[in-house]
Amino acid sequence: MSVRTAILRTSSLKAPLSNSVCTRVTSPLTTSQLVRSSSTGTASYFLQNRNFKSVKGTKASWPIITNSALTQQLSRHATTAAKQKADTKQIVSAAANDKRKWVEVMWSDYLGRYPYVWMRDNCRCDECYYPSCHSRSMLMANLDLDVHPKSVEVKEDGHLVEIVWSDGHISPYPSDWLKLQRFDKTDYDPTKKLSKISWGSEFVNEIPTFSFDDVMTKSNALQEWLKGLVEYGLVKITGAPLELGVLNKLCRKVAFERLTCYGHDFRVESLFNASSLAYTSKALGLHVDLPFYGYRPGVQMLHCIKQVESKGGENQFADGKRAAERVLREHPELFDIMTKVKIDFRLIATDYIDVHLQEAQTMIELDENGEFKSLAKNDQVRAPYMNIPVEDVAKVYKAMKVLHDAIYDERNMIDVKLQKGEIMAFDNNRVLHGRSGYTVSMEGGEDSKSRLLEGVFLDWDEIYSRMRLIDEELRGTARL
Numbered sequence: 001m002s003v004r005t006a007i008l009r010t011s012s013l014k015a016p017l018s019n020s021v022c023t024r025v026t027s028p029l030t031t032s033q034l035v036r037s038s039s040t041g042t043a044s045y046f047l048q049n050r051n052f053k054s055v056k057g058t059k060a061s062w063p064i065i066t067n068s069a070l071t072q073q074l075s076r077h078a079t080t081a082a083k084q085k086a087d088t089k090q091i092v093s094a095a096a097n098d099k100r101k102w103v104e105v106m107w108s109d110y111l112g113r114y115p116y117v118w119m120r121d122n123c124r125c126d127e128c129y130y131p132s133c134h135s136r137s138m139l140m141a142n143l144d145l146d147v148h149p150k151s152v153e154v155k156e157d158g159h160l161v162e163i164v165w166s167d168g169h170i171s172p173y174p175s176d177w178l179k180l181q182r183f184d185k186t187d188y189d190p191t192k193k194l195s196k197i198s199w200g201s202e203f204v205n206e207i208p209t210f211s212f213d214d215v216m217t218k219s220n221a222l223q224e225w226l227k228g229l230v231e232y233g234l235v236k237i238t239g240a241p242l243e244l245g246v247l248n249k250l251c252r253k254v255a256f257e258r259l260t261c262y263g264h265d266f267r268v269e270s271l272f273n274a275s276s277l278a279y280t281s282k283a284l285g286l287h288v289d290l291p292f293y294g295y296r297p298g299v300q301m302l303h304c305i306k307q308v309e310s311k312g313g314e315n316q317f318a319d320g321k322r323a324a325e326r327v328l329r330e331h332p333e334l335f336d337i338m339t340k341v342k343i344d345f346r347l348i349a350t351d352y353i354d355v356h357l358q359e360a361q362t363m364i365e366l367d368e369n370g371e372f373k374s375l376a377k378n379d380q381v382r383a384p385y386m387n388i389p390v391e392d393v394a395k396v397y398k399a400m401k402v403l404h405d406a407i408y409d410e411r412n413m414i415d416v417k418l419q420k421g422e423i424m425a426f427d428n429n430r431v432l433h434g435r436s437g438y439t440v441s442m443e444g445g446e447d448s449k450s451r452l453l454e455g456v457f458l459d460w461d462e463i464y465s466r467m468r469l470i471d472e473e474l475r476g477t478a479r480l
Helices: 067-086 116-121 175-180 201-205 212-217 219-232 246-254 320-330 332-340 390-408 460-475
Strands: 005-007 024-026 033-037 044-048 091-097 102-107 111-115 149-155 160-165 170-174 209-211 234-238 266-268 284-287 299-306 315-319 342-350 354-362 364-366 372-375 413-416 423-427 431-435 452-458
Touching: 091 149, 091 160, 102 116, 102 160, 102 175, 111 116, 111 175, 116 170, 160 175, 170 175, 201 413, 209 212, 209 219, 212 219, 212 234, 212 246, 219 234, 219 246, 219 423, 219 460, 246 299, 246 423, 246 452, 246 460, 284 315, 315 320, 315 423, 320 332, 320 364, 320 372, 320 390, 332 354, 332 364, 332 390, 354 364, 423 431, 452 460
Parallel strands: 209 234
Antiparallel strands: 005 024, 033 044, 091 102, 102 111, 149 160, 160 170, 234 423, 266 452, 284 431, 299 423, 299 452, 315 413, 315 431, 342 354, 364 372
16 A cells, blocks of 8 residues: 555454445545544544555554545535635634733634724724825824723625724724734834845955946836845946936935935035045045934935046945954954944034034944944044043043954955946945045146046935835735
8 A cells, every 4th residue: 555545444344445335545635634523333534634644554443434424524624725725814703802802803824813902093994094194093092091892793704804892983904904913023024124244355246236227217126226235235336327416316216315414415526625525535534424413314325427547536345234243253342332432423514504513423333132233433523522531531542443443454345446327325324435545637627527426315214115115016015
């Protein structure tokens, strides 16, 4: 007898019976546990749950399964399974549990428990919920914390639960929406499923690169570009037009540019009496931009329109996450200082507007799980004053120096001389950028602007928003 075939025998017979007397069970049935049910005269059995195993060589004898009983059992089982598979959003039952003060809603593959007060607060009726902006209309002032159901009823062929509350209000709850609500760590946000991937000098040949036309015209290319920005903090676009305003158009594919003290956008070129060292031909140390803002821009983009042909003008990048990992591993006591002591930054200048901006930030910021979140380093705008005890100044400087050395480690840095038509986008909370000095070939006139990059800022909130919208477009991700 094969593994996939079994002959079921009666307890009184030693040899297999003919198929007219007993039932032959074969693949593709994937059920094997024999569960006894009552019958008169002859024991009747049906198969359920586990994979069937061969009974070859067994000394045990098996009771007969009557053809009619088995057929009925399997037919009912198959019908139920087909219905469940066909519509797992169809509610099987719903009932109030007054002892636990929640409503229990059963689907074929999930049991949901929904507290009374939460359900009343999230009523989906037109009076309590405004669907066009997915907003709650009900006010907290009108919420009774002791509200309870007078009745719970499944309607619309299992696709709606209707509750009549103790305050007389009637609330509908669509099945597909209700089933998505989980009081656990289930997260349907596609942006939360991405992890930051640290990198070093090897990354210079691995920077995710995308076509400008693709990003501007294809939703999947735009999504992949933004995904790479989240994961690596540094992505490149090629083939952009050699004109001003290109980054504004790219920003509008996501949302809009972040307005700062430098305006909606800015030009990185050598200027006289510059409002920033960036607007000179001097070398720039590795830094994040605008740490003097309490909420600094999340992403910066640089578009190369002109590039100096002489030596110099390379953009330098380093992964702050990789540097922080190294400091934690080699200098844990200094890492602790970096995450607790705030450094002051300031900007006093005249550009788009007159400003005197100042903010204090820790060198390294951790998230609620103790993982790297952001880094603040910009020696050009680090303030001369330090709001820390005088006896701690030397220790803080030691921490700053160790972090500096980790960032500038040759294993952590990359040099990229942007070519005309290339755009580099980077996470301004994570990736530090700098520039080698360069020489302007001519003095005066337009020709002196031998190196011209245009820049803009974006905020992460708008980036994550666009990624969710694209995910809904491409994959039909449901909204909670």
